[in-house]
Amino acid sequence: MARWEPGARERLVLAAVDLFTEQGYDATTVTQIAERAGVTKSTFFRHFPDKRELLVAGQDALSRLLAEGIAEASADASPLEAVAAGLERASSMMGPLNRELGPRLKAAVAASVELQERDALKSVGLAIAMTAALVDRGVAEPIAQLAAELGVLAFKRGYAKWSEDDSESGLAPYAVEALNELRAASASL
């Protein structure tokens, strides 16, 4: 597999997550992140307004893609089929940076309550976006909420597995497989 070459933005994200893990989120400064990434502070600020935004960057795009995929699923798709379409759409934005980030983010989140809180809120945001998109398709509550929660779980489980694996494939098949596993599990509740 060809070595992936991160650009300045990607290097900044990787450097930040490593520093958060090593010394905590609060103790990490923008100057340190820029130094570790081998760029200037002004390069940091061309990409992110502050270190907090660096963490949540991408979340809005993720929510939007999940919702778009759900909205554009065929009219006769079941709630979970629509969620699968959302996962596929959102997976398209997850490239080598995201894959490399997986285990590092996990370590950073394990090390910091503040990052745990942000991470938890992120999941809630994704679930809200998917629930709204399902309700717009005419899916009744609480089916929409349940399908959205399964979608979030599938995204997380698929992402974790994809990050660990050494395959050439993108995230999409991992996320969809995780959703199918959850669907099967729901028969054994």
Add this chain to the structure above:
Amino acid sequence: MARWEPGARERLVLAAVDLFTEQGYDATTVTQIAERAGVTKSTFFRHFPDKRELLVAGQDALSRLLAEGIAEASADASPLEAVAAGLERASSMMGPLNRELGPRLKAAVAASVELQERDALKSVGLAIAMTAALVDRGVAEPIAQLAAELGVLAFKRGYAKWSEDDSESGLAPYAVEALNELRAASASL
């Protein structure tokens, strides 16, 4: 229904949540909370180490009761039946203060990203506690995780409905009914 008379601890919690809503979490001081509750600052510190703890007080007890109920469900209970037993056990700690807090907490959380983060993390903590208790019963992943997520959703939905209703009953039947609704919804995914 006899008027419920909150003690000092309860008045502190209610005062804090109202102040968080009115002026934000960050801007609210312990002095203001004590004043609004009509107690001294040292009374505040007899009940809580700081304002943050005031918010999360009760969460550990909730997790423990959920896990205990699941652990002590009968050996042949299905995963969701065990979760229902956990919900019933945890509901036993939810009294008039919790009921009165429901709508106020909702307003406070809607007004503050920091409280949204704490609230999201709380849900994750409950799900982790229930997943672990289910795994201890021999429930396989991802069934345990899915059942735990349904339990968290049911607890939240039941709690919201109970807070709005004017019935004499406790939380337990609301939480169990919400879980049954989610079980039914899972057939329509």
